[in-house]
Amino acid sequence: MNMMSDPYASRKSWLGLMAKAASADVARYWATMDMAPEYTVLRSPEIGGVMVRGRAGAIGAAFNLGEMSVTRASVKLPDGTVGHGYVQGRSKDHALKAALVDALMQTDAADTVEAGLLTPLRDAVTAHKSERAAKAAATKVEFFTIVRGED
Amino acid sequence: MYVAVKGGERAIDNAHAWLAEERRGDTSVPELSVAQIRTQMTLAVNRVMAEGSLYDPDLAALAIKQARGDLIEAIFLIRAYRTTLPRFGGSNPIDTEDMACDRRVSATFKDAPGGQVLGPTFDYTHRLLDFKLAADGEVGDAPVVAHNQTATPHIMSFLDRENLIQSEPTGADIPDDLTRTPLELPASRALRLQSLTRGDEGFILGMAYSTQRGYARNHAFVAELRIGAVAVEMDIPELGFAIEIGEITVTECETVNQFQGSKTQPPQFTRGYGLVFGMTERKAISMALVDRALRWKELGEDNLGAPAQDEEFVLYHSDNIQATGFLEHIKLPHYVDFQSELELIRKLRREAQDNISREAAQ
Incomplete structure (x- = not known):
């Protein structure tokens, strides 16, 4: 998919990042921002399940693989901006923060949240992925062929 | 026919208290934390998630601890928990x-x-017990090489x-769901x-x-x-x-x-x-x-x-x-069922005995 042509690309990006980030990281970076925005809770944090699907043969018909735990919440800022959060796992605080971040990122506070929370979270995810990829690459087999006998 | 049998409450409470104590084991040995199970017994956690049909490593680790390492019991706990979760929806098929x-x-x-x-594979290991793991051995970092994504x-x-x-073949977007x-x-x-x-x-x-x-x-x-x-x-x-x-x-x-x-x-x-x-x-x-x-x-x-x-x-x-569930239920009280079986076999034996006596008399 061409990210440039997707009008929701940046919102998808921060929502996805908040969904996948570790709850402890979210709490830690949030605290360092020293923000106390006013908001009302539209939907209290709720723990539920999502049925994860796969495809037969990776390309065929969909089938149900099993569920994953997900927590969701929605908030509204005093100016009326609404934010939604869906996060993996069962942390209600994480879901509430995700909803709040979604709302704040649509306001003037976006730069502060981006710099104080989203950038360090993104860096942590990138570093983790890069480390695993580097370890995987170290286990890549380099074949060589042994020639037997003489021509 | 099922007939309710009362009693045994104190025995059950005491059995569960003893279960909790046995689960903890020797208190001179440090207690396992859920985080330790999650991060060091990962393949057991994975099995419980797969067969419990719920992807949540923390819960799977907790279930393993609660089940004293009995993975089927842990899977049972996860399946039971799963049914309490409201279903938010279905994902798009993973790519x-x-x-x-x-x-x-x-x-x-x-x-x-x-x-x-x-x-990180077991393949090509020699399957020899590693006694270094029984001691407190520090593990070195795995090698890394530059990679291109x-x-x-x-x-x-x-x-x-x-x-x-x-x-x-392609099929329905929303597949049949046996849950x-x-x-x-x-x-x-x-x-x-x-x-x-x-x-x-x-x-x-x-x-x-x-x-x-x-x-x-x-x-x-x-x-x-x-x-x-x-x-x-x-x-x-x-x-x-x-x-x-x-x-x-x-x-x-x-x-x-x-x-x-x-x-x-x-x-x-x-x-x-x-x-x-x-x-x-x-x-x-x-x-x-x-x-x-x-x-x-x-x-x-x-x-x-x-x-x-x-x-x-x-x-x-x-x-x-x-x-x-079906296998283990047969160990639970079946007193009344068995009573009727007992009565039946006594009746059959009585009849057989009567026949033998009658034939002997003829």
Whole structure:
């Protein structure tokens, strides 16, 4: 998919990042921002399940693989901006923060949240992925062929 | 007939108190934390997630602790918890092509694009007990090398391009779900795959092994086995678009099996498919073999009468929670049932004795 042509690309990006980030990281970076925005809770944090699907043969018909735990919440800022959060796992605080971040990122506070929370979270995810990829690459087999006998 | 029997409450309470004490074990040994189980018993956690059918490593680790390491009991706890969760919806099918592979091997092509990546595997270990682990040994960091994040295409796609392998039929966007409606036969492939992926690892392994030993003819090559993280995406109605709601580690196995063809169609390889939560490679390979064996009808093959081809046999006996529930209930009080059996056998014996006496008198 061409990210440039997707009008929701940046919102998808921060929502996805908040969904996948570790709850402890979210709490830690949030605290360092020293923000106390006013908001009302539209939907209290709720723990539920999502049925994860796969495809037969990776390309065929969909089938149900099993569920994953997900927590969701929605908030509204005093100016009326609404934010939604869906996060993996069962942390209600994480879901509430995700909803709040979604709302704040649509306001003037976006730069502060981006710099104080989203950038360090993104860096942590990138570093983790890069480390695993580097370890995987170290286990890549380099074949060589042994020639037997003489021509 | 069931008749309620009262009593035994104190015995039950005391038994559970003792269970808690035995679970904790020797208090001079430090207690296991859930985080320790989650991070150091990861393959047990993976099995509980796969067969409990709920991806949540913290809960799986807690269940293992609570169950004293009895994985089927832990799976039972997860299944029970799962039923309490409101269902927010279904994800879009995960795209395993985009997997960040920790491991990726092919038994069919040596020089597959993306390479053979062994990952953290038990393969090629000598299976000798490592007594260093019994001492407090520090582990060195795993080696790293520079990597370029290139795509790792599915190996099947190369065979697909040449039309050498049968294509996969498409199906409904919302597949049948055996957690919502009871499993009925004949089952769609979607239901079979759902049933296999949450089925008991030992049972699926045994069934798969039987196909290798000749019960159902489907010699399989592992075209590809990959393990790694994939994003899970779901449509969110209040947003009006799909977002990533998490990331899960899965194991995928694609097998290539012998041919299918007809007068109008040249021979093509056929496929088996395994996809399982976590790093669960024995299970994923087993699932692919059993999936392939169960496809005999749609591939126009003969029913050889092999157990692995019998979907009723496989699907109705693969669930270890159903099996455990039925099996273990026979140890619970059946006093009244048995009383009637006792009365019956006494009556039969009396009649038999009377007959013997009567014949002797004649």
